[in-house]
Amino acid sequence: MTPPVRMPYVVTVDAGLRDLRAADHLLRTLAAELDLPEDGFGCTHLVRGERPRVVVSLAPGSRAELDDVRGRLTTQAYEVTEGAPDAVGRAVLYPGAGLLRGTMAVEEVLSVSAIDRVTVLGGTGRPRPDTALVTNDHVRPQWQSGELVLTAMPAVGGTLVPFEVPEPTPCCADH
Template sequence: MRRLDHPHTRLLALPEGSFGCTHLVRGDRPRVAVSLAVPSEPLLSTVRERLTARGHDVRDGLPDQEGRAVLYPGAAALTGALTVAELLIRSAIDRVAVLGAPGPPAPGTLLVTREHVRPQWRDGELVLTAMQAAGGALVPFEVPEPTPCCADH
């Protein structure tokens, strides 16, 4: 995954060190909300003004504590295959959790990114959920292009 390539990202000119997360909002009006965290208060004011000027509803706070990070420090460096240790050093991701495994993977375990690394916030940590792949490697649990029946999960 490269930086979040969306017209709003270019419009907002978000610098390295920014976080952008998606949140599923359920209820009477199901939708996806976006939360942004930027490195400074002046930049936050600018982002707020630009989004409001484009007609977006801007609110303080988070819709939930489990946001899915699509923009975070180091995301652009997570391409190809790299070890778990490299992933943790290059990015803001705090840890990797492997589905069905009793503990964390070894630091030298290979992770094939598929250029789609979307960790989630869990208990204040940015955690990448991964699953076993061929040859003992890992891949991120979230696939780059989910089938339509599963795209909203």
Template sequence: MTPPPYAIGIDTSLTGLREADDLLRDIAADVGFPEDAFGCTHLVRDGDRPRVALSLAAGSEAVVEAVRARLTSQGYRVTEGAWDHAGRAVLYPGAAALTGTLTVAELVSRSAIERVRVLGRPDGPDPATRLVTREFVRPQWQDGELVLAAMPAVGGTLVPFEVPDPTPCCADH
């Protein structure tokens, strides 16, 4: 699957992924963004202003233009297209169905995720391998595919590489 053809970028002053995820979900809910569309976060490092930007993409130009108009009227800086081709997907078709423990095959069949990549392994996992979603599945676009990075966990299962509640750097100092 390739990203939908119509996309906009939304500049933010946010520096944390959790806040960016929340803003992306709030914007999508506010504008009625369709469930078959995509919403991604992008790490932007230009100049003295590193931040997390957003993108929204859909198969309909009219939908994206309506979202652009609404966001612009709310004071957001909106640009043409996504920030880059490696966005971290927060909203994507099937995301809501990825709860509990699923096999890799179920994860792929229920969502827009096309492939699971296990860190440190050259080959993909067996489709019957169980993946504990933790209700937090954030795949990334890689070469036009939505790919979930996973890592081995207890009992031969996998878990998504990105954790829902990361420990802040230097939290114990």
């Protein structure tokens, strides 16, 4: 599959990771080491099959930046391939991600970040623009049909929270 149009320059890094938390950490580390531009994207992708794992993709803003990123990653002995592994990556790094803190109106989330749309799990239509979204400082939208979409769920007091929580309880944690 091809990456979304906003990300024409993409490389995928396979570090053999098995969980999203480690992939998030790797993305932040690589972005800092490589000085990824603020308009760049960093996503996680689940790879299924014989060797299930989580890979990350990095999308700087230009071909020259991509060439630099690819070269530097290769010298660090990462397995690097051209393009994204799929078109449904989970965005960790994206324009405006660092601004999504605390409680914000949905319209503010959309105006300060690269997120195109907010949907409500199990709902029909979009939430009202003035609906409060409690970010928990952890907002992970996903690419869907070329749009960056944040899935939220209803919470206390008519607010919303992102579907993905920062510290999920592992399945069967009480067994």
